[in-house]
Every structure is written in C-alpha cells, then in structure tokens.
Amino acid sequence: GQQVMQIPQYQHVQEGEDFTTYCNSSTTLSNIQWYKQRPGGHPVFLIQLVKSGEVKKQKRLTFQFGEAKKNSSLHITATQTTDVGTYFCAGKARLTGGGNKLTFGTGTQLKVEL
Amino acid sequence: DAGVIQSPRHEVTEMGQEVTLRCKPISGHNSLFWYRQTMMRGLELLIYFNNNVPIDDSGMPEDRFSAKMPNASFSTLKIQPSEPRDSAVYFCASSPTGGISGANVLTFGAGSRLTVL
Numbered sequence: 388g389q390q391v392m393q394i395p396q397y398q399h400v401q402e403g404e405d406f407t408t409y410c411n412s413s414t415t416l417s418n419i420q421w422y423k424q425r426p427g428g429h430p431v432f433l434i435q436l437v438k439s440g441e442v443k444k445q446k447r448l449t450f451q452f453g454e455a456k457k458n459s460s461l462h463i464t465a466t467q468t469t470d471v472g473t474y475f476c477a478g479k480a481r482l483t484g485g486g487n488k489l490t491f492g493t494g495t496q497l498k499v500e501l
Numbered sequence: 502d503a504g505v506i507q508s509p510r511h512e513v514t515e516m517g518q519e520v521t522l523r524c525k526p527i528s529g530h531n532s533l534f535w536y537r538q539t540m541m542r543g544l545e546l547l548i549y550f551n552n553n554v555p556i557d558d559s560g561m562p563e564d565r566f567s568a569k570m571p572n573a574s575f576s577t578l579k580i581q582p583s584e585p586r587d588s589a590v591y592f593c594a595s596s597p598t599g600g601i602s603g604a605n606v607l608t609f610g611a612g613s614r615l616t617v618l
Contacts, residue, residue, distance in 0.1 A: 388559075420606065429592060429609040430544070475544065477607075488557055489607065491536075491544040 389414045389480045391492040399498045406466050408495035410459040410476035417479050419452055419459045420489065425472045430491075466499045473497070505610035507593050513616045519581040522613045525574055526595030534607065535568055535578050536592040544592075550576065551598055583617045590614050 390413040400406050410419070418437045422430035434443055436452035436459065443450045449462045459476055476492040506525040514520055526533045534549040548558040553570045561568070565584070570576040580587055594607040 422607075429612050430594075430607070431609070432606045435606065488546065488549060490546065493543050 389478075389490045391476060391478055391490050393474075393476060393492040393495050395495055396493065397496045397498075399500060400466050402468060402499050402501050403465050406463040406470070406497055408461050408474050408476075408497075410461075410478075410492050412457050412478050412480075412490075414457070414480045416456050419456075420477045421450060421459075421461055422475045422477060422491075423472050424475065424494075428472075430475060463497075466497070468499050468501065471497060471499050505593055505595050505608055507591075507610035507613050509613055510611060511614045511616075513618065514583055515618050516584055517582045518617075519579065520583045520587075520615060520617075522578040522591050522593075522615070524576045524578075524593030524610060526576070526593070527608055528574065529597070530595035530608070531573075531598035532596045532605070533570060533576050534594040534596075535576070536594065536609075537589045538592060538612075539589045547578070580615075583615075585617045588615055588617050 393408055393410050398406055418435055420435045421433040423433055424430045434450050436450055439456050440454045441452045447464045451460045461474055463470055473494045473496045475494045477489040479489055505527055508523045532551050535547040537545045537547055545560055547560045548568045549556055550570045553573055566580055568578045590612045592609050592612045594609040596605040596607045
C-alpha cells in the first residue's frame with residue numbers, strides 16, 4: 388500500500404533558526420496537504436498543494452510540491468516558540484480515482500528552545 | 502459551527518470490556534474518517550465513509566473493531582473485546598466529499614484517548 392515517510396522524525400532548534408521537514412511518497416500523488424498538531428491537540432489543516440512544482444507561502448512558512456508529485460517540503464523561516472508541534476504531510480494517491488482517502492506521513496516533531 | 506464532536510474525551514477500561522467511541526461530524530460534510538494515533542504507528546486510517554456508506558475499511562485492525570454510520574450526523578467506533586494494545590488516541594474527522602482528482606480538507610475532532618488496562 389501507499390507509504391508516506393517524513394524526515395527528520397524530530398528536530399530541536401533555537402528560536403530564530405530555520406526548520407525544514409521533507410515528505411516522500413511511495414506513489415505519485417494527486418495532491419498533498421500539510422497539517423500541524425500541537426502537543427496534546429489534534430491535527431489542524433495548514434495548506435493544500437495540487438500542481439507539480441507548486442510553491443505556496445504562509446507568512447514564515449513555505450510549502451513546495453515536487454515536480455514528480457511524489458515529494459513535498461515545509462520550510463519555516465526564523466522559528467518561534469509558537470511553531471512547536473508535529474507537522475504532518477498527507478497525500479492522496481493519484482490512481483485511487485474518486486474518494487477522499489488521505490495517507491498521513493510519519494510526522495516531524497519540532498521543538499523550539501529560547 | 503461546533504466542529505467535529507467526539508466523546509468520550511478520555512476512557513479508561515479493563516481488558517475484555519467493550520468500548521464505544523462516538524463522533525458527530527460537521528453538518529453538511531459527506532465524508533467521515535476514523536484515525537488511530539500511537540507513538541509507534543503514527544496516524545493510521547481505520548475506516549472512512551462517504552454519504553454514510555463505508556468505502557474503505559482496510560485499516561481496521563481485526564474483527565474486534567467495527568464502525569457504523571447510521572445517519573449523516575453520527576458515527577460510532579466499537580472495540581469488543583478491548584485489549585491493552587488498543588490504547589491510543591482515536592480521532593474522528595470529516596470533510597466535504599472529494600472530487601476525482603482532489604481531496605478536501607479534513608477537520609479533526611479533539612480525539613478520544615483510550616487506555617485499556
């Protein structure tokens with residue numbers, strides 16, 4: 388079945404440093420979504436990318452979808468303590484046709500120290 | 502909008518007992534999903550429904566797990582009998598029905614934390 392891996396699994400940074408998490412799918416995706424889960428909370432949607440090579444920005448966050456639509460990345464510039472949490476990518480395999488099945492990545496847990 | 506509502510938020514039970522988790526999706530959302538989250542296995546899709554019909558239950562671990570959606574505003578996930586390895590956070594999520602190429606955004610509930618002793 389479809390597998391979605393993320394690296395790194397954990398990342399500790401000093402406040403102000405940059406952070407990047409990478410997402411790789413075993414199959415070609417029709418789109419990719421990113422979610423953030425705060426400690427003790429539930430995943431919350433951040434953004435969706437659909438087009439090959441697409442890049443989207445949300446303030447300090449930059450999201451990219453690979454040309455082959457099998458990988459994606461999330462980059463945070465100048466991290467803040469409010470960025471703490473686990474970041475998940477979630478993809479829908481291109482060949483599944485209709486339906487709404489998303490496979491979540493393994494997640495990257497970010498800790499930000501003052 | 503109250504969002505996706507799950508109950509109970511926390512449940513502690515003994516091995517062998519029946520557990521029922523409940524979910525009320527966002528009104529108007531046609532798709533409902535049950536996920537399980539553990540440290541070891543991450544977020545796993547157990548089952549999802551479109552228009553109250555189960556579409557994919559390949560993630561349901563074994564026959565001890567069952568899910569129903571009797572109407573558009575209510576779903577249950579039942580574990581009978583429960584085992585310690587079922588301890589996890591169970592999330593319900595809903596979304597508008599996805600199209601052929603796209604997938605709509607999931608809105609998650611707060612989760613039900615299950616501990617089986």
